[in-house]
Amino acid sequence: xxxxxxxxxxxMPEAALHSFVVEAGDPFVFEIAQGQYVRIVxxxxxxxxxxxxxxxxDYSDRYSAQDTIREQGNIYLTTGTALLSTNGxxxxxxxxxxxxxxxTLGGACxxxxxxxRYDLAKGHMHACRNSFLKGLQFWNHGMDKRDIASNINFxxxxxxxxxxxxxxxxxxxxxxxxxxxxxxxxxxxxxxxCPQLNNPCNGYNPTxxxxxxxxxxx
Amino acid sequence: xxxxxxFSEVLPGGATWSHVLKRGTALRITDTEGGANVAAxxxxxxxxxxxxxxxxxxxxxxxxxxxxxxxxxxxxxRVLCSITKDTVGWHDPIAGISNSSLIERKYGKTTYxxxxxxxxxxxxxxxxxxxxKYGMGPRDLHATVNFFSKVVVDDLGNIQYVANNSAKGSYIxxxxxxxxxxxxxxxxxxxxxxxxxxxxPVELSISRVPTPMRNDPCRILCPENTRxxxxxxxxxx
Ligand SMILES: [Zn+2]
Numbered sequence: 384x385x386x387x388x389x390x391x392x393x394x395m396p397e398a399a400l401h402s403f404v405v406e407a408g409d410p411f412v413f414e415i416a417q418g419q420y421v422r423i424v425x426x427x428x429x430x431x432x433x434x435x436x437x438x439x440x441d442y443s444d445r446y447s448a449q450d451t452i453r454e455q456g457n458i459y460l461t462t463g464t465a466l467l468s469t470n471g472x473x474x475x476x477x478x479x480x481x482x483x484x485x486x487t488l489g490g491a492c493x494x495x496x497x498x499x500r501y502d503l504a505k506g507h508m509h510a511c512r513n514s515f516l517k518g519l520q521f522w523n524h525g526m527d528k529r530d531i532a533s534n535i536n537f538x539x540x541x542x543x544x545x546x547x548x549x550x551x552x553x554x555x556x557x558x559x560x561x562x563x564x565x566x567x568x569x570x571x572x573x574x575x576x577c578p579q580l581n582n583p584c585n586g587y588n589p590t591x592x593x594x595x596x597x598x599x600x601x
Numbered sequence: 602x603x604x605x606x607x608f609s610e611v612l613p614g615g616a617t618w619s620h621v622l623k624r625g626t627a628l629r630i631t632d633t634e635g636g637a638n639v640a641a642x643x644x645x646x647x648x649x650x651x652x653x654x655x656x657x658x659x660x661x662x663x664x665x666x667x668x669x670x671x672x673x674x675x676x677x678x679r680v681l682c683s684i685t686k687d688t689v690g691w692h693d694p695i696a697g698i699s700n701s702s703l704i705e706r707k708y709g710k711t712t713y714x715x716x717x718x719x720x721x722x723x724x725x726x727x728x729x730x731x732x733x734k735y736g737m738g739p740r741d742l743h744a745t746v747n748f749f750s751k752v753v754v755d756d757l758g759n760i761q762y763v764a765n766n767s768a769k770g771s772y773i774x775x776x777x778x779x780x781x782x783x784x785x786x787x788x789x790x791x792x793x794x795x796x797x798x799x800x801x802p803v804e805l806s807i808s809r810v811p812t813p814m815r816n817d818p819c820r821i822l823c824p825e826n827t828r829x830x831x832x833x834x835x836x837x838x
Contacts (some may be wrong), residue, residue, distance in 0.1 A: 503831065512676070
């Protein structure tokens with residue numbers, strides 16, 4: 384692990400406006416107002432939290448991994464990273480991070496990609512893009528498969544080597560590590576708490592996460 | 602069986618192009634002057650909600666650069682196109698496309714009123730206009746690739762653009778495995794270090810090509826690609 388920018392938060396869980404636990408395999412959709420803080424806690428360690436952010440006023444303006452990577456000049460996300468939208472706006476900023484590295488190149492697992500990556504017979508297994516679809520359908524604001532954009536994999540470690548290889552490394556996260564973000568505009572957060580059972584990075588054991596949200600005036 | 606040339610044209614620098622590349626044909630893109638950049642995006646023409654998926658493409662083939670032997674996966678586990686020939690060796694899937702504010706920041710502001718067809722165009726606007734012709738919009742534009750350009754990543758995750766990656770006469774050939782709506786834009790790479798806006802033209806040629814054999818190099822590159830081809834063939838049963 385190299386690009387660590389560890390920074391704990393001073394926000395107290397007791398002062399949070401909302402607290403939710405999201406089980407592995409579940410979607411979670413929530414609007415975060417400009418100025419509010421959201422903390423994602425890896426309760427048991429090495430869980431992948433697949434997350435897409437949208438401009439809440441215009442869902443066609445959404446998180447772009449390529450723009451974020453290019454404009455910050457680095458493929459990993461940590462404290463200080465500004466998450467850019469496809470229209471070049473800052474959606475959120477990572478204000479605290481006790482994990483040190485988060486992936487945004489690896490994308491979300493899918494029943495279809497499970498068939499390609501692991502075995503044609505794995506197509507029945509639960510996967511993140513199914514959770515995203517379920518979450519967007521439940522949200523019921525006209526979003527569909529076309530809105531499953533680039534995502535962040537909080538707590539995942541997907542290094543790229545200087546000779547251009549993409550590798551999957553053991554997680555750098557651990558129980559109770561967290562990442563905290565400040566919303567720079569009103570954003571919609573859509574999470575799939577990854578149910579992946581084929582990848583050793585989570586020890587074949589997807590686990591719950593906690594979402595804490597603080598108001599802007601904490 | 603030799604491939605047979607069906608069509609050829611020159612795409613000027615800074616321009617956008619689209620074509621439905623039918624299964625069984627191939628598109629060769631040739632960097633006629635050297636130093637070209639071609640942003641590219643791919644959709645299933647029959648069901649455009651199925652489109653190029655960059656993470657699946659990189660994960661399946663354990664790569665963060667594209668070259669001959671690699672295929673471009675859709676989000677449905679199918680192969681849109683195979684890279685059957687490549688004289689460059691490294692095409693960038695990481696750094697994304699230019700937009701109007703990036704071009705203005707790097708090269709200054711131009712207008713069509715002043716500069717006519719010499720005005721500075723960008724890939725995002727070009728792609729959105731072209732998608733609009735097929736009834737699509739910003740929701741349909743996801744991660745893209747940059748042919749002929751190289752961006753490396755160091756151990757700390759820092760990215761760096763490598764200039765002069767593509768020599769004059771370099772080419773890449775994409776064999777279509779589905780009926781694929783191909784979008785191309787020849788604006789400069791967003792990390793191009795040149796201080797002047799100087800997009801290069803490319804030559805585009807389409808040929809009819811043989812169906813891939815069981816031992817096709819793209820098909821047997823890795824078990825993931827073999828399974829991707831099986832799923833693609835299933836789609837056409
Ligand atoms: Zn997943």
